[in-house]
Amino acid sequence: MSEPDVYRMCPCGSGKKLKFCCQSVGAELDRAADLEERRQFDKAIAHLETVLQKGVREPSARTGVRLRLAIDLLRRESAGGAEVDLQKLRELVGDMITDTPDHLEVLGIDALLDLRERGYPGSQKTFSTLLQKTGDHESPCVSSAIIRLASELLSSGHTLAGMHFLRKGVMLTPAPGREAPYKDLLGLLQNVDILAPLRVNYRLMAPANRAKHQSAFDAAQKLFGDACFSDAAKALIPIVRDEPTDGAIWWNMGVCHACAAEEPLAVRAFTAGSGNFADPEAAADCLVMARLLDKPSEEEQVESVAQLFKVEMLSRLLSRLDTVPRLVRLPSAHDHDHDEDGRCANDEPSSTSYLVLDRPMSEVPAGATAAEFASVLGSLDLVSGDPTDGSHAVASLRCHGRETFQSVLAHLLENAGTDLIAMEEPRSLGGEFPEQALFDQANWFPQTQTMAQDVAASRAAAALQIERWFDQPQSLLQGKSPRNAAGVPELQIPLRAAVTLLELFAQRRRQIVDADSVRARLGLPAIPRNAPTFEELRDRGTIFSLRRLNAAAISRDALLPAIYELASINTPWGIPLMQQAVRQQLLPDAESRGHLESSLTTMLERHQEFGLCAETIREIIELSRKRKSSLQSVAVWEIKLMLQLALLGQADELQQVADRVWTYYLPKLPELRTVILAALRQLMPEGPWQSSDTPAQLAGATTAGGIWTPGVEPAAPAGKLWLPGT
Numbered sequence: 094m095s096e097p098d099v100y101r102m103c104p105c106g107s108g109k110k111l112k113f114c115c116q117s118v119g120a121e122l123d124r125a126a127d128l129e130e131r132r133q134f135d136k137a138i139a140h141l142e143t144v145l146q147k148g149v150r151e152p153s154a155r156t157g158v159r160l161r162l163a164i165d166l167l168r169r170e171s172a173g174g175a176e177v178d179l180q181k182l183r184e185l186v187g188d189m190i191t192d193t194p195d196h197l198e199v200l201g202i203d204a205l206l207d208l209r210e211r212g213y214p215g216s217q218k219t220f221s222t223l224l225q226k227t228g229d230h231e232s233p234c235v236s237s238a239i240i241r242l243a244s245e246l247l248s249s250g251h252t253l254a255g256m257h258f259l260r261k262g263v264m265l266t267p268a269p270g271r272e273a274p275y276k277d278l279l280g281l282l283q284n285v286d287i288l289a290p291l292r293v294n295y296r297l298m299a300p301a302n303r304a305k306h307q308s309a310f311d312a313a314q315k316l317f318g319d320a321c322f323s324d325a326a327k328a329l330i331p332i333v334r335d336e337p338t339d340g341a342i343w344w345n346m347g348v349c350h351a352c353a354a355e356e357p358l359a360v361r362a363f364t365a366g367s368g369n370f371a372d373p374e375a376a377a378d379c380l381v382m383a384r385l386l387d388k389p390s391e392e393e394q395v396e397s398v399a400q401l402f403k404v405e406m407l408s409r410l411l412s413r414l415d416t417v418p419r420l421v422r423l424p425s426a427h428d429h430d431h432d433e434d435g436r437c438a439n440d441e442p443s444s445t446s447y448l449v450l451d452r453p454m455s456e457v458p459a460g461a462t463a464a465e466f467a468s469v470l471g472s473l474d475l476v477s478g479d480p481t482d483g484s485h486a487v488a489s490l491r492c493h494g495r496e497t498f499q500s501v502l503a504h505l506l507e508n509a510g511t512d513l514i515a516m517e518e519p520r521s522l523g524g525e526f527p528e529q530a531l532f533d534q535a536n537w538f539p540q541t542q543t544m545a546q547d548v549a550a551s552r553a554a555a556a557l558q559i560e561r562w563f564d565q566p567q568s569l570l571q572g573k574s575p576r577n578a579a580g581v582p583e584l585q586i587p588l589r590a591a592v593t594l595l596e597l598f599a600q601r602r603r604q605i606v607d608a609d610s611v612r613a614r615l616g617l618p619a620i621p622r623n624a625p626t627f628e629e630l631r632d633r634g635t636i637f638s639l640r641r642l643n644a645a646a647i648s649r650d651a652l653l654p655a656i657y658e659l660a661s662i663n664t665p666w667g668i669p670l671m672q673q674a675v676r677q678q679l680l681p682d683a684e685s686r687g688h689l690e691s692s693l694t695t696m697l698e699r700h701q702e703f704g705l706c707a708e709t710i711r712e713i714i715e716l717s718r719k720r721k722s723s724l725q726s727v728a729v730w731e732i733k734l735m736l737q738l739a740l741l742g743q744a745d746e747l748q749q750v751a752d753r754v755w756t757y758y759l760p761k762l763p764e765l766r767t768v769i770l771a772a773l774r775q776l777m778p779e780g781p782w783q784s785s786d787t788p789a790q791l792a793g794a795t796t797a798g799g800i801w802t803p804g805v806e807p808a809a810p811a812g813k814l815w816l817p818g819t
């Protein structure tokens with residue numbers, strides 16, 4: 094037998110080397126790990142229990158065996174095996190703590206148990222102690238307990254708290270397993286469905302009278318840093334009593350309560366803050382936070398409703414639905430032929446989707462104005478049955494609003510005959526504020542010919558939504574519409590907040606609202622722009638202050654940290670700052686510069702700001718030439734520029750760039766041949782590229798030749814459909 098490697102990681106799961114951990118029971122632990130790898134959890138557990146019964150002399154090795162046992166009990170459960178006996182696990186943890194009181198992994202399991210038994214914020218103190226003891230040490234059990242907490246918080250709607258713990262959890266995850274949670278975190282940070290202010294990593298704002306309250310503020314900050322959020326909020330009470338008009342303290346209390354998953358208290362603190370900030374803009378921001386953390390009341394909310402149906406005969410239903418004038422069948426990824434029972438020829442379940450419109454398509458003329466576009470009332474998804482398990486075809490209907498749902502359902506049943514059989518009562522998928530629901534309204538355009546026409550149509554639809562917002566009654570405005578609230582003095586701050594919410598709801602649908610012009614129409618002053626120093630930005634900065642920055646005047650040392658923080662959060666409020674950083678070539682190395690340029694242009698493209706995007710790309714090309722970047726990366730920017738020009742319908746410049754790409758870049762860059770040809774053929778119907786015999790493949794050129802290149806995926810909807818957010 095070969096000598097076992099004592100410098101490998103200990104199989105107990107402590108993250109330490111075997112020699113300094115459980116060497117005396119190493120073989121036993123290896124046996125358990127081996128069984129576990131083959132998913133024989135019962136055998137692994139029985140083996141470890143036998144080892145314990147025989148007795149293990151050293152306390153640290155004893156903990157090693159028990160720790161492995163605890164992990165196996167939990168893994169067996171999550172693999173669908175026997176549920177964990179909490180009493181037994183509790184005893185196991187108690188024994189481990191007696192033997193090795195400061196063992197991080199043991200404390201991690203302890204916190205996990207506490208979370209199961211008491212939930213959050215019940216287990217807040219346990220997690221806080223855990224985090225303090227853990228410091229910066231990476232630890233598998235601690236990080237998995239924290240990530241578990243984060244996912245429970247996120248799935249129950251406590252977004253700020255969940256994001257906070259997910260960040261911590263990822264930081265503490267040892268490298269081999271970090272990838273998955275890190276990806277989850279990035280996904281959430283970039284997820285525009287979560288409104289931007291709920292994705293921010295908040296710090297506490299310094300009190301206005303800092304000198305006087307330094308020690309109390311330090312104490313609160315320490316508690317906040319240790320994830321003792323409820324206590325941090327309590328520690329702020331003396332300051333707020335002393336300085337009730339310092340809105341920053343109310344803001345801090347709101348942030349603390351939100352991180353503690355105590356949203357109702359957070360809403361109260363933010364609301365109080367809105368009445369106390371001397372600065373009307375900051376007061377409005379407090380109201381925005383209060384609104385975002387509050388759930389809409391039942392009578393004001395617009396519910397998303399869904400219902401599942403059994404389909405009697407799919408092929409018959411599909412041919413009927415195809416004749417209904419208000420239904421549009423969406424092109425499916427793989428359109429196969431269906432046999433008699435609606436099954437696909439290749440036996441895989443197939444899906445078909447329809448949109449239900451508010452009017453027949455034929456009533457929308459070719460040159461329709463936005464007001465004449467059809468509105469999408471709901472969607473119907475049909476999935477064929479699976480012959481291998483004998484399951485039948487099902488249909489699922491989804492709509493915004495109960496009334497809409499009822500009318501759409503009636504329309505469908507009238508046309509579907511007896512082929513749709515309800516399998517359940519209509520169920521709610523959650524409600525939202527009416528002013529938010531307005532932006533979830535999708536439109537269906539008439540057939541258009543060019544990308545630029547599609548863009549123009551979607552912009553017209555977006556502009557119409559904003560027009561409608563002016564007449565949307567809002568509870569923030571005491572049930573008045575923004576238009577009617579405009580002249581009411583006591584509604585001036587709520588009105589500012591309403592405009593910010595408009596921006597946020599539109600951002601979620603990838604639209605950028607010109608807040609200053611909306612405010613001007615409501616008689617509100619433009620947002621004041623300032624150029625804070627780095628210290629001011631750090632001490633009083635919130636995501637909302639991004640809108641108030643004068644990017645052109647801000648100093649380099651204030652801009653850089655703001656950019657790093659911004660880079661992770663996908664919000665158009667950061668666009669001016671990012672542009673400034675690109676222009677000043679602020680980032681030190683080529684890689685981060687590349688990322689910044691790429692995320693800026695991608696964001697502009699996603700928000701359909703194609704003009705600004707083209708302008709930015711021209712600047713980037715100019716800068717890239719000056720700093721002698723690789724020809725390849727410049728070429729990819731040129732291709733990206735072509736796409737923007739096509740979307741804008743700027744034929745002349747598009748022709749120039751296309752000629753340049755064809756005559757200059759293509760001969761020099763054979764490795765980009767496929768990408769260049771695909772782009773030219775897609776965007777330019779006429780030219781020598783169309784007759785070249787090189788096979789065309791569509792874009793997908795995020796990495797070409799091993800160096801970083803910006804993505805060139807087409808941003809515009811390919812068909813005539815424009816759904817916000819897609």
Ligand SMILES: [Zn+2]
Nearest residue numbers: 103105114115
């Ligand atoms: Zn060990």
